[in-house]
Structures are given as structure tokens and as C-alpha cells.
Amino acid sequence: MPVARPLIAAVALMTVLVTGCSGSDAPPRPTGDIGVATGNRGGVYAAYGAGYAELLDRGLPDATAPVLYTGGSVDNLRRVGAGEARVGFTLADSAADAVGGRAPFAEPVPVVPLAALYDNYVQLVVPSDSPVRSVADLRGRRVSLGAGASGTAVTAERILDVAGLSPDGDVAGERLDVRASASALAEGRIDAFFWSGGLPTSAITQLRRTTPIRLVDLGDVVGGLTRSYGELYTETTVPAFVYGEQSAVSTVSVPNFLVVRRDMPEAEAYWLTRVLFQGTRELIRVHPEARRLDRRTAIATYPLELHPGAERWYKESRP
Numbered sequence: 001m002p003v004a005r006p007l008i009a010a011v012a013l014m015t016v017l018v019t020g021c022s023g024s025d026a027p028p029r030p031t032g033d034i035g036v037a038t039g040n041r042g043g044v045y046a047a048y049g050a051g052y053a054e055l056l057d058r059g060l061p062d063a064t065a066p067v068l069y070t071g072g073s074v075d076n077l078r079r080v081g082a083g084e085a086r087v088g089f090t091l092a093d094s095a096a097d098a099v100g101g102r103a104p105f106a107e108p109v110p111v112v113p114l115a116a117l118y119d120n121y122v123q124l125v126v127p128s129d130s131p132v133r134s135v136a137d138l139r140g141r142r143v144s145l146g147a148g149a150s151g152t153a154v155t156a157e158r159i160l161d162v163a164g165l166s167p168d169g170d171v172a173g174e175r176l177d178v179r180a181s182a183s184a185l186a187e188g189r190i191d192a193f194f195w196s197g198g199l200p201t202s203a204i205t206q207l208r209r210t211t212p213i214r215l216v217d218l219g220d221v222v223g224g225l226t227r228s229y230g231e232l233y234t235e236t237t238v239p240a241f242v243y244g245e246q247s248a249v250s251t252v253s254v255p256n257f258l259v260v261r262r263d264m265p266e267a268e269a270y271w272l273t274r275v276l277f278q279g280t281r282e283l284i285r286v287h288p289e290a291r292r293l294d295r296r297t298a299i300a301t302y303p304l305e306l307h308p309g310a311e312r313w314y315k316e317s318r319p
Contacts, residue, residue, distance in 0.1 A: 026274075028269035031062040034272070035078035036150075037088030040147055040177035041069055041197075042203030045089040045290055048117070051286030052258075055279035060271060071177070072150030074104055080259055081109035087272055091120055091151035091196065092255040093232045096303050104154065108163065110262040112312040113300035114273045118198055119253040121238055122155055126192045126206060128212035134183065135163040135221050143171045144181040144193035156194035160203040162224035182207040192216070196254065198289035199242045215243065219250030226252075232303075245294055257301055269309025277317070 036053040039045030046069055056065035068085055070076055077098040090098075090111075101108035126132045131142065138160070145160075145167055146152025153175060157167050167173040178185060181193035182203045196202060207213060214240055222235040232255070237248040258276065260269055276283075276293070282297030283290035298304060299314055306314075 005159070012240065025129065025227055027270055028061065029060050029271055030268040031060075031152075031266075032064075034060070034063050034065045034087065034268075035068050035079075035085040036065055037068045037070050037079045038083035039070055039072045039076070039089060040150070040203075042179035042182070042206075043070065043072075043201060044120075044198035044287055044295055047202070047287045048283065048290065049089055050197075051144040051290075052279070054275060055275050055282060056272070058255065059275040059278070070149070071147040072152060074098075074151060074154065075147075075149035077105070077111060077259070078149070078170075080111055080261055083261065086264070086268075087114070087211055087258060087260050089117070090257050090259055091155070092116075092257055092304075093229070094151040094154055095229075095259060096259050097154070099304060104149075105249050110258040110302075112262045112307045113174055113257040113259050113260050113301040113304050114269060115276060115293070116301050116305055117256045117298070118292035119234075119236070119255055119260055120151075120196045121199055121236065122152075122159065122218060122252050123195045123197070123201070123204065124192060124216040124218060124251075125181075125195065125207075126216055127185065128214045129193065130214075132216055134216065135159060135218065137216075138163075138192060139165060139170050140172075141191040142189070143167075144174045144176040144184060144190050146175065146196070147177040148175040150177070150196075151254075152194055152196040155196050155252075158221065158225060159194070159218065159221050159252075162228060164220045176291075185213070186211045189204045198256075198287065199238065200288075202207040204243060213243075215245060215251070217250050217253060222250070222252050255300075257304070259304075262305060262307070264307060264309065266307075266309035266312065269307040270313050271309075273310040273313040274284075274317075277313075 038049030098109035
């Protein structure tokens with residue numbers, strides 16, 4: 001029987017804090033190219049990642065941190081695993097699949113987290129006058145499931161499965177990133193789109209300025225999603241004020257991790273973690289989700305273990 005995620009997080013937190021130490025000399029700063037794999041333009045990964053890359057450029061004088069705009073979690077995990085990017089953003093469920101070598105990954109990907117950042121919220125967006133009121137109502141409709149190599153697509157297909165729908169049979173599934181999805185909805189080329197991201201997502205905020213939209217309540221599929229795919233999925237709500245809804249909308253959230261290759265040198269992982277937390281105030285100005293970055297909760301990376309270099313920073317930064 002799996003152990004509940006909150007209990008595991010609490011045990012991990014106590015382990016790091018109790019064994020922590022302070023006052024150690026910092027290791028040498030890394031040098032060279034540190035590519036940051038982010039996500040779709042218009043999404044939170046892209047904004048957060050660009051802000052983080054800027055921090056790395058300033059905090060590591062002998063390194064450069066180019067921003068890599070990508071398809072999202074699956075794409076990022078593949079790039080980090082292949083060494084095409086040094087660090088990347090990912091959903092926890094996609095990361096767990098990567099490490100386990102489960103579809104859509106052909107073999108295990110050697111990645112580990114530096115930190116848990118914030119939670120993604122699954123958002124099913126439709127025109128405000130749409131008859132779609134539940135996932136089941138998507139049958140026979142044109143739906144964007146997210147970019148082809150994204151965590152959004154993985155989660156969307158699982159939600160459809162729980163609702164008894166196939167992504168390329170019961171619905172006319174398309175693989176569009178969030179900005180392309182927003183444009184297609186505004187132009188009437190699709191009837192709905194899924195997006196898994198932080199709050200608010202700029203592409204949805206911008207869409208709302210020109211097109212009346214609303215979020216579909218996902219409360220009826222959350223239980224099945226958790227039972228079928230595990231406790232990484234948590235029932236939550238999108239507050240009404242985020243997109244001007246009349247009331248809060250039930251949905252599911254998934255944690256986001258910042259990951260690197262397992263064999264990254266300890267000193268480099270230490271500095272990537274240190275720069276992230278030392279720049280929190282600047283990241284908050286880039287996107288409000290950075291407010292959720294907290295050393296005490298960042299170590300809750302179940303079901304993956306932290307990189308030893310990140311562990312070192314958490315221990316040595318203990319108050």
C-alpha cells in the first residue's frame with residue numbers, strides 16, 4: 001500500500017533538518033554552458049525559467065545560461081537526460097514516468113530533482129457559451145490536449161481515460177501548445193483545450209481579454225485519476241479571482257520539480273540550488289508562483305530523491 005505523499009514529505013523534511021549542518025565552505029562555482037529547459041511560450045515554465053536563467057547568468061560569472069523554449073515536461077526530461085540541457089522544469093508525474101522508464105519514455109531517464117517549486121493546476125478551457133460542462137461532454141468535440149512532448153498531454157490523456165474517452169477516437173484530439181490552443185479556441189478551430197500550469201497562465205489571461213471563456217469543473221474525474229494513477233494528483237480548486245470566474249472551479253494539481261541529471265557534479269547542483277533560492281524575490285517579480293518557493297517544502301520531491309548537491313545546500317542553509 002503506497003504511503004501518503006504528505007507523510008513522506010514530512011519524513012523527508014525532518015530528515016534534512018535534523019541532520020543539517022551550517023557554516024560549511026561553498027564549493028567552486030560551475031563554469032560553461034548551463035542550458036535551462038523551460039516550456040511553451042506563454043506558459044509559467046517559460047517565464048519562470050527565463051527569470052532563473054538570468055539569475056544564473058549573474059550569480060555564476062564564468063557560466064552562461066541560455067533559455068531553451070520547449071514542448072514542456074516530457075521534452076525537458078528527454079533533453080536533460082540526453083545532456084542537451086543542464087536543468088529543466090517538469091511535472092512530478094512525468095518525472096516519475098521518466099525515472100521508471102514508463103511511456104512515453106522508452107527507457108529510464110537518469111534525472112533527480114533540485115527542488116519542488118509549486119503546483120500545476122489542470123485547466124480545461126472552453127468558450128463561456130459552450131455546452132461542455134464536464135469531461136464527458138467532450139465526446140465528439142475538437143480538443144487540444146497540449147503540446148506533443150508536454151506533461152499537459154500526459155495528464156490530459158489520463159483524464160480522458162478516467163472519463164471513458166479516447167484522445168483520438170471519442171474526441172478529435174490535437175497537440176497544440178498553450179498559445180496555439182488559445183488562438184485556435186478564439187478562432188473557433190477547436191472546442192476546448194487542456195492546460196496544466198501555474199496560476200495565472202498569461203496565455204489564458206490574454207485570451208480572456210478578447211474571448212469570453214470559462215473553466216470546466218473537473219471534480220468528477222479527480223477520484224478516478226488518483227485511484228488509477230497515484231497520489232501525485234491532488235484535488236484542489238482554481239480560485240474565482242484568477243480568471244474572473246463566478247466561483248471557484250474544482251480541478252487537480254500536480255507538483256513541479258526542477259531536475260538535473262543524476263550524475264551532475266555535486267558542486268554544480270549545489271550552486272544551481274543556491275542561486276534559485278537566493279533569487280526568490282526577483283523570481284516573484286517575474287511570476288507570482290515563485291512565492292511558493294520555500295526551502296522547507298522544496299525538499300518534498302516524492303517519489304524522487306534529491307540530488308546530493310541540493311541536499312547539501314538545504315542542510316547548510318538551515319536557520
